[in-house]
Structures are given as C-alpha cells and as structure tokens.
Amino acid sequence: MNNKFSICFVSFFFFFFFSMINFMYMIYFIMNNMVLFLEWELISFNSTMIVMSILIDWMSLLFMMFVLLISSVVIYYSKSYMSSELNLSRFIILVLLFVFSMILLIISPNIISIFLGWDGLGLVSYCLVIYYQNMKSFNAGMLTALSNRIGDVCILMVISWMLNYGGWNYIFYLSFMKNDLIMMMMSSMVILAAMTKSAQIPFSSWLPAAMAAPTPVSALVHSSTLVTAGVYLLIRFNLLLVNTIFLKMLLLLSGLTMFMAGISANYEYDLKKIIALSTLSQLGLMMSILSMGMPDLAFFHLLTHAMFKALLFMCAGVIIHMMMDIQDIRFMGGISFYIPMTSLCLNISNLALCGIPFLAGFYSKDLILEMVSLSNLNMFIFFLYYISTGLTMFYTFRLLMYLMIGDYNLMTIYNLYDEEYIMLKSMMILLMMSVISGSFLSWMIFSYPYMIYLSFNMKMMVVYVSLLGGLLGYIISTMSIYSENKFLMFYNLSNFLSMMWFMPNLSTYGLNYNFLNMGQNLLKNIDMGWSEYYSGQGMFSILKKYSIFYYFFQVNNFKIYLFSFILWMMIILLFMMMI
Known part of the structure; x- marks a missing residue:
C-alpha cells in the first residue's frame, strides 16, 4: 500500500514546491516588469531549425503557480478519495500528463507548442472522463472529445495561415496582424477554438457531461486547467481581437451562456452538475468581460474562481463519499450536524x-460588474450580467437549503463522519486561498487603484440583485422541500430550461450523430469504394492480372519453347514438301 501512495506524496510535494518557487519568481518579475523569452534549438538540418520557445512573464508564472497549487492539493486529496482504486498509479500519471499539457500551453509563445498542449488536454481529458468505464462515461467522453476536436481543427487552420508570416511565434506578429486581412479569419478561428474549450453556446453540453469523471479530476478540470484554456488563449491573443465583429458575437453568446447555465443550475438535482453549471456560468462571465476588451479583469476572475471552485468540488466529493456515492441533493440534508468541517x-x-464581500470572488466579480455599469453597453447585455449574478445567489441558496437546512432523507444509510483527515488537510489549503487570494491578487495585478464613480443605486445594483436572488432561492427551495414542486405546474417550460435549452440533444443527436453517420458513409462509399476502385486498388488489381499473365510465359522452361519451335519448323517443312 505504501508503494502505491508514494507517487501521490512525491507528486504533491513536487507540485507544491514548484508552485511556491513560481510565486516568488512572479513577484520578482512583476516588480521589475520583466519578460523572459527562451529559445532552445532542438535540430538544425540543412539551414532549417526546429526551435522550442518558452515565454515566461508575470502572467504565465502566476497562472502556473495556481495550476500547480491546485494540482498538488487535488493529488493529495486523491490519495484518500481514490484509495480503493487498484490502479491508483495510472490515475495519478494521467493527472500528471494533464497538468504538464496545461503548463506547456501556458508557457508557449508558439502556436505549434500551444497546439501540442491543447490537444494533450483534449486527449487526456477523454481518458479521464471514461475512467470508470461504463456506458454513461463512454458517451460523455465521446461528446467531450468530439466537441473539442472542432477547436483543434481551428488551431490547425491558424497554424497553416501563420505560414504567411514565416514563423509560428505569434507574439511577434500580433501588432502586425491587426492591419491584415487574414487577421479576420485568424481571429474567428481563435475565438471558435476558445469557445469549444470553454464550452460557450452552442458547445456547452459537454461540460456537465464531463462530470462522469472522478471528482478529483472535476476539481482540477473545472477550476484551473481544461475549461480555462480557452479564456487564457484569448487573453494571449487579445491584441488580435480588438474591435472585430466576432467579439460582438462572443459577447452575446457568452452572456447567453452565463444566463442559460444559471437557470439550468436551478433545475438540476445532481450535486456535481450544479457545480459544473456554476462553472459554465462563470466561464461565460470571463469570456464576456474579455470580449469587452478587459483581459486583466478576465484573468483576475479566472484565478480567484479557480480557488473556490476547486474547493467546492472537493467538498462535493467528500459529501458523495459519505453518502455512499449518491449525488442527488434531494437525499441530502442537515449535513452541517454530521460533517461540520466539510x-x-x-x-x-x-x-x-x-x-x-472580502472573500475571493468579491474582488473580481464586483470590479467586473462595476466596469460593466461604467461601459457603453445596450440594455440586453446589462440585463444578462445582472440577472446572471442574481441567479448565482439563487442556485447557491437553493443548494445550501437542500444540503444544510433540510432534513436528512436517507436514514437507512447513516454513515456520516468527518474524519477523512487527508481530504480535510488538502481542503484547508484551498479554504485559506479562497479567503485571501482575491485581496492579494487585486494588490499585485493592478498597480493602481480603480476609482469607479457611479450613482448610489448603480453602485448598489450588485447588492440588490444578490439579495433578491438569495431570497428567491430560499423561498423556492422551501416550497420545493416542504411541499409539492411548483415547477411541475409549468412542465414544458421547466423541461426546456432544465435541459440546457435542449443543447445536449442537439449536440448528441443533431450534430455529432449525423456528422458521424455522414463520415461513415463517405468512408464506405468514397474512400473505400470508388476512390479505391479508380486509384490505388484498381491500378493494383490491373497490374496484378497483367503480371500473372506475363509471369506464366516467363517462368516456363526453355525446353518447352525449344520443343514448340522444332514442332512448328517440322510442320512448316512438311507443308512445303506437300506443295
């Protein structure tokens, strides 16, 4: 057993140590305004060089510090959570591959190495989603992989278009690309790739489906790695995306994603899916503020969100463990009496x-919403921002009502205990970061204080919608827990809203199923049919027949030819004598 757990401890120590080193370097870089660009020549052959390039600045160091810290905590947590797993080493190695792919993506100024990290994330996420190897996991893994392939193809097209510039180090060409016609196509491809990875409408259905993965993976994926890769890519390509029509489209779609996820979370009863839809809502917030031209704010919210979202998933994992793998919140209730630390x-x-106020999310969300109030936006986008903020309070209070305040509804399996010390210790690190990370990041990232001047009611708008959302969450939960569910009075509307606006059906049956069928028919009829007959296989069969025919004459014995020659000569002589 000690052998099995040693890989967990070594990985935890290694990642935690390096996250602290990254933190120290980040402070040094941000104070001295430094950027380090490294090029490492791998192969030089006939005046052609293959070079590995690395970009290290305060942003990549800070993001790496967060990724490594959360990864170390998740791996330590897995030591207890996955203790009954026979192949724990395989699981940890997959998680390590996942983290290394993300780090490669973070430090790459080169679109080729970004693609390696990007595709590595997609491939390893597929392996982790299908980890439990049942039908639901396989379907979820396929949906995840196929949705992310769209983004991979977009990155490949960006790679091919960048051949026009003579190199793939995109950071050198961003200012030049702004004045170029190809920029329109490249920015659309980059935005589409980021939308698939960060699960914006119409690619949202894979994110709740990916909850089929083990909970430690969900804590890692939905906080700082896979889903944030798209946001990070757009932050890096931010100069390329100024004032294009695609940014306006992204603003609309990300606002709708935020709104849709908030509503769907209020109809959901699966604990992990509620948290996944909450992630989707926050991703919509990051993408929308990014499309308004504020990459620093998007990055700030990305980092603060990573901490409390990883902690939220870890708490959900502990609760699911205690409940003997039940994820339905209707069975839960009164857990604060039994597992107080969790x-x-x-x-x-x-x-x-x-x-x-004064927790991590306050510093980023309040700043974002005040900047939105200050911006020159239409009423529809303004409405989406504030209603989505209210919906966050709505589903949070609903979750707390079901988990903390309602009655415990599973009396037969009474096995609640708060003594998983490995899980608790790992959660304490993130608990501390969830409290303090917002304030220290706001002091470090923004070197000058933001003074946002608004009227009293506009300043208080965030408080109004939050209080209203919390109150509605409390009232609706009380109505649902202690009496019949009022949502059933509007069954068709509830069905539409709870099914994420029918997006999983459209993705599964509409897009993926039909495209896969079309691909299968093309393969059968074109690639393995007419194309084979008239090119490779057809030519091969004709040459084969001719070669067999010629071979028959070539391999016959010389005696046969001599005998036939003498026979023919005798026949000719006999014929001449008769004449």
Whole structure:
C-alpha cells in the first residue's frame, strides 16, 4: 500500500514546491516588469531549425503557480478519495500528463507548442472522463472529445495561415496582424477554438457531461486547467481581437451562456452538475468581460474562481463519499450536524462564488460588474450580467437549503463522519486561498487603484440583485422541500430550461450523430469504394492480372519453347514438301 501512495506524496510535494518557487519568481518579475523569452534549438538540418520557445512573464508564472497549487492539493486529496482504486498509479500519471499539457500551453509563445498542449488536454481529458468505464462515461467522453476536436481543427487552420508570416511565434506578429486581412479569419478561428474549450453556446453540453469523471479530476478540470484554456488563449491573443465583429458575437453568446447555465443550475438535482453549471456560468462571465476588451479583469476572475471552485468540488466529493456515492441533493440534508468541517468549507466556497464581500470572488466579480455599469453597453447585455449574478445567489441558496437546512432523507444509510483527515488537510489549503487570494491578487495585478464613480443605486445594483436572488432561492427551495414542486405546474417550460435549452440533444443527436453517420458513409462509399476502385486498388488489381499473365510465359522452361519451335519448323517443312 505504501508503494502505491508514494507517487501521490512525491507528486504533491513536487507540485507544491514548484508552485511556491513560481510565486516568488512572479513577484520578482512583476516588480521589475520583466519578460523572459527562451529559445532552445532542438535540430538544425540543412539551414532549417526546429526551435522550442518558452515565454515566461508575470502572467504565465502566476497562472502556473495556481495550476500547480491546485494540482498538488487535488493529488493529495486523491490519495484518500481514490484509495480503493487498484490502479491508483495510472490515475495519478494521467493527472500528471494533464497538468504538464496545461503548463506547456501556458508557457508557449508558439502556436505549434500551444497546439501540442491543447490537444494533450483534449486527449487526456477523454481518458479521464471514461475512467470508470461504463456506458454513461463512454458517451460523455465521446461528446467531450468530439466537441473539442472542432477547436483543434481551428488551431490547425491558424497554424497553416501563420505560414504567411514565416514563423509560428505569434507574439511577434500580433501588432502586425491587426492591419491584415487574414487577421479576420485568424481571429474567428481563435475565438471558435476558445469557445469549444470553454464550452460557450452552442458547445456547452459537454461540460456537465464531463462530470462522469472522478471528482478529483472535476476539481482540477473545472477550476484551473481544461475549461480555462480557452479564456487564457484569448487573453494571449487579445491584441488580435480588438474591435472585430466576432467579439460582438462572443459577447452575446457568452452572456447567453452565463444566463442559460444559471437557470439550468436551478433545475438540476445532481450535486456535481450544479457545480459544473456554476462553472459554465462563470466561464461565460470571463469570456464576456474579455470580449469587452478587459483581459486583466478576465484573468483576475479566472484565478480567484479557480480557488473556490476547486474547493467546492472537493467538498462535493467528500459529501458523495459519505453518502455512499449518491449525488442527488434531494437525499441530502442537515449535513452541517454530521460533517461540520466539510460544511464550513462548502459554505465559504459558495459564499466566495456569490461574491460576498472580502472573500475571493468579491474582488473580481464586483470590479467586473462595476466596469460593466461604467461601459457603453445596450440594455440586453446589462440585463444578462445582472440577472446572471442574481441567479448565482439563487442556485447557491437553493443548494445550501437542500444540503444544510433540510432534513436528512436517507436514514437507512447513516454513515456520516468527518474524519477523512487527508481530504480535510488538502481542503484547508484551498479554504485559506479562497479567503485571501482575491485581496492579494487585486494588490499585485493592478498597480493602481480603480476609482469607479457611479450613482448610489448603480453602485448598489450588485447588492440588490444578490439579495433578491438569495431570497428567491430560499423561498423556492422551501416550497420545493416542504411541499409539492411548483415547477411541475409549468412542465414544458421547466423541461426546456432544465435541459440546457435542449443543447445536449442537439449536440448528441443533431450534430455529432449525423456528422458521424455522414463520415461513415463517405468512408464506405468514397474512400473505400470508388476512390479505391479508380486509384490505388484498381491500378493494383490491373497490374496484378497483367503480371500473372506475363509471369506464366516467363517462368516456363526453355525446353518447352525449344520443343514448340522444332514442332512448328517440322510442320512448316512438311507443308512445303506437300506443295
């Protein structure tokens, strides 16, 4: 057993140590305004060089620090959570591959190495989603992989278009690309790739489906790695995306994603899917503020969100463990009496998600919403921002009502205990970060204080919608827990809203199923049919027949030819004598 767990401890120590080193370097880089660009020549052959390039600045160091810290905590947590797993080493190695792919993506100024990290994330996420090897996991893994392939193809097209510039180090060409016609196509491809990875409408259905993965993977994927890769890519390509029509489209779609995820979370009863839809809502917030031209704010919210979202998933994992693998919140209730430390972590991470003052989420969400109020936006986008903020409070209070305040509804399996010390210790690190990360990041990232001057009611708008959302969440939950569910009175509307606007059906049956069928028919009729007959296989069969015919004459014995020659000569002589 010690052998099996040694890989967990070594990985935890290694990642935690390097995250602290990254933090120190980041402070040095940000104070001295430094950027380090490294090029390492791998092969030089006939005046052609293959070079590996690395970009290290305060942004990549800070993001790497967060990724490594969350990864170390998740791996330590897995030591307890996955203790009954026979192939724990295989699981940890997959997680390590996942983290290394993300780090490659973070430090790459080169579109080729970005693609390696990008595709590595997609491939390893497929392996992790199908980890439990049942039919639901296989379907979820296929949906995840096929949705992300669209983004991979977009990155490949960007790689091919960048051949026009003579190199793939995109950071050198961003300012030049702004004045170029190809920029329109490249920016559309980059935005589409980011939308698939960050699960914006119409690619949203894969993110809740990916909950089929083990909970430690969900904590890692939905906080700082896979889903944030798209946001990070757009932050890096930000100069390329100024004032294009695609940014306006992205603003609309990300606003709708935020709104749709908030509504769907209020109809969901699966604990992990509620948190996944919450992630989707926050990703919509990051993408929308990014499309308004504020990459620093998007990066700030990305980092603060990573901490409390990883903690939220870890708490959900502990609760699911205690409930003997039941994820339905209707069976839960009153858990604060039985597992108080986990309940404390869950409540603080939930309050940080809501933007309660002086927790991590408050600093980024409040700043984002005040900048939105200050911006020259139409009423529809303004409405989407504030209603989505209210919906966050709505589903959070609903979750707390079901988990903390309602009655415990599973009396037959009464096995709640708060003594998983390995899980608790790992959660304590993130608990501390969920409280303090917002304030210290706001001091470090923004070197000058933001003074946003608004009227009193506009300033208080965030408080109004939050209080209204919390109150509605409390009332609706009370109505649903203690009496019949009022949502059933509007069954068709509830069905539409709870099914993420029918997006999973459209993705599965509409797009993927039909495209796969079309691909199969093309393969059967064209690639393995007419194309084979008239090119490779057809030519091969004709040459084969001719070669057999010629071979028959070539391999016959010389005696046969001599005998036939003498026979023919005798026949000719006999014929001449008769004449």
